[in-house]
Amino acid sequence: MTDDDPNWWRSAVTYQIYIRSFADSDGDGIGDVNGIRSRLRYLADLGVDALWINPWYPSPQADAGYDVADYRDIEPLFGTLGDGRAMVDEAHQLGLRVLLDIVPNHTSDEHRWFQEALAAEPGSPERARYLFRPGKGDDADQPPNDWVSEFGGTAWTRIRQPDGEWYLHLFDAKQPDLNWDNEEVRSEFLDVLRFWFDSGVDGFRIDVAHGLLKAPGLPDLGSEFKRVEGAPPKAGHPHWDQPGVPDIYRAWREVGETYDPPRVFVAEAWVSSVARLADYLGPDCLHTAFDFHVTRCRWDAAQLREAIGNSLAAHQLVGAPVTWVLSNHDIDRHVTRYGRGPTGDPLHGRPDEPVDIALGTRRARAAILLELALPGTVYLYQGEELGLPQVNDIPESMLADPVWERSGHTRRGRDGCRVPIPWTTGGPSLGFGGAAPWLPQPADWSQLSVEAEEADDDSMLHHYRKALHLRRVLPELRTDDHRWLDLGDEVIAFTRGDRFACIVNFGEQPVDTPAGEVLIASASIDGGIPRDTATWIDLGR
Numbered sequence: 001m002t003d004d005d006p007n008w009w010r011s012a013v014t015y016q017i018y019i020r021s022f023a024d025s026d027g028d029g030i031g032d033v034n035g036i037r038s039r040l041r042y043l044a045d046l047g048v049d050a051l052w053i054n055p056w057y058p059s060p061q062a063d064a065g066y067d068v069a070d071y072r073d074i075e076p077l078f079g080t081l082g083d084g085r086a087m088v089d090e091a092h093q094l095g096l097r098v099l100l101d102i103v104p105n106h107t108s109d110e111h112r113w114f115q116e117a118l119a120a121e122p123g124s125p126e127r128a129r130y131l132f133r134p135g136k137g138d139d140a141d142q143p144p145n146d147w148v149s150e151f152g153g154t155a156w157t158r159i160r161q162p163d164g165e166w167y168l169h170l171f172d173a174k175q176p177d178l179n180w181d182n183e184e185v186r187s188e189f190l191d192v193l194r195f196w197f198d199s200g201v202d203g204f205r206i207d208v209a210h211g212l213l214k215a216p217g218l219p220d221l222g223s224e225f226k227r228v229e230g231a232p233p234k235a236g237h238p239h240w241d242q243p244g245v246p247d248i249y250r251a252w253r254e255v256g257e258t259y260d261p262p263r264v265f266v267a268e269a270w271v272s273s274v275a276r277l278a279d280y281l282g283p284d285c286l287h288t289a290f291d292f293h294v295t296r297c298r299w300d301a302a303q304l305r306e307a308i309g310n311s312l313a314a315h316q317l318v319g320a321p322v323t324w325v326l327s328n329h330d331i332d333r334h335v336t337r338y339g340r341g342p343t344g345d346p347l348h349g350r351p352d353e354p355v356d357i358a359l360g361t362r363r364a365r366a367a368i369l370l371e372l373a374l375p376g377t378v379y380l381y382q383g384e385e386l387g388l389p390q391v392n393d394i395p396e397s398m399l400a401d402p403v404w405e406r407s408g409h410t411r412r413g414r415d416g417c418r419v420p421i422p423w424t425t426g427g428p429s430l431g432f433g434g435a436a437p438w439l440p441q442p443a444d445w446s447q448l449s450v451e452a453e454e455a456d457d458d459s460m461l462h463h464y465r466k467a468l469h470l471r472r473v474l475p476e477l478r479t480d481d482h483r484w485l486d487l488g489d490e491v492i493a494f495t496r497g498d499r500f501a502c503i504v505n506f507g508e509q510p511v512d513t514p515a516g517e518v519l520i521a522s523a524s525i526d527g528g529i530p531r532d533t534a535t536w537i538d539l540g541r
């Protein structure tokens, strides 16, 4: 590795690789580890510091790999352990760190432990690794409580064995929840961490990090905690963000600290407030956690300024960097989100909702400059550097997200942000690999391909590359210093250090460009900074 800074994670830009959809080396229509290897140079040239790879473990793929059958191997569809090790080594040679995705809240129902639980008796140690309960009602044919699956329907499934117990699954029925009050579960995951750390992996993204503990007695949600689509869970929720969850990660941190360089973590935790998020962070707990409060904001100066300010303040109290994210594999792509009107679920629109893609793209160009100029660490989701929009017209017969079935075909799910990457302007899968990618690519994505954008100096790809390379060479962007500038309600502006300023105009009135050198702008700023435009200025003091 080229950079030995132990604090690299405080300001790193990490690129999320959704492995199924990144690059397919063997032509079966599904991306794989050797596909990633073939594109490492592209990622290094883009200017990112690290990669996060979505789950690559053996899995029946009921939830695109978030249903893990074996935590110590690689799914044959994606490659072999040898391919994985080679990928990590090659990434390191290019100066890229590699984070994997660990899924501790649940396993696959095809995991050995769940199969053993089914074969064992109620009350056995095998069942105690999961959350089995008798049903309610005279025939025990009602679920043990009123919890609902994130994907739709009840969170309980009754097993076919004669004892007829039910097991909890906060996601798909093929994803039984583990019992984190069980010591064997805790020690197993410490061992899984060591397995991958020993093979050179630099850290983990923690899936559903807020879900591991459930309130004693598994009380009903009732009306107070009823699930509201698109809203974060309320404080006191019986199965999200229970007290004690961060303590689990203190033990994980201890394992990470035994390595040189120390291994790092980023939590996926959807919690009620940024103050709650900060509880997972600090020198003896996790390094970082995605800040979805800012992700949830619309393209609105007041909302964004408030959320950014709250995040910076809450993280400062625990000495952790904020982890900014615009898009990921679970939410609508932000080019589309920012092109929608001001109402509805901010993260998941209706597929028939009107969208102004040109407007969303203009805002996305500004948003990345805002994000990369803030103190903290940034995650990019594959394809955002190409300005890919959400795909809302995937034929129903091809939808693969379990949300589609479990919601009784009322929610199409998340496939629209998971469509394979277009690498070339032509060819059967626009260079992704093979003839028929697992999700179809819109024909006009030829123009959004890496090849097309390489050839256009004004493309999103060149814009990202330029901003990422600037961020690397501007030392003030790696400090904590951040001071707001007041340029009016419709403008977000701040300085970093003595001479760097970032200005984003959300209002109709153009903003005067301050004296200095324009380092980058998201659109032309001749005649002032127009609406939905961001710029970085070297004030030259």
Ligand code: ISL
Pocket (backbone or CB within 6 Å): 063, 066, 067, 103, 150, 171, 207, 208, 268, 270, 329, 330, 331, 347
């Ligand atoms: O998709 C969501 C919000 O848009 C959430 O309900 C999501 O399921 C939640 O954020 C947890 O996500 C993670 O765990 C899931 C998996 O399906 C997601 O892809 C993953 O990111 C279950 O493992």
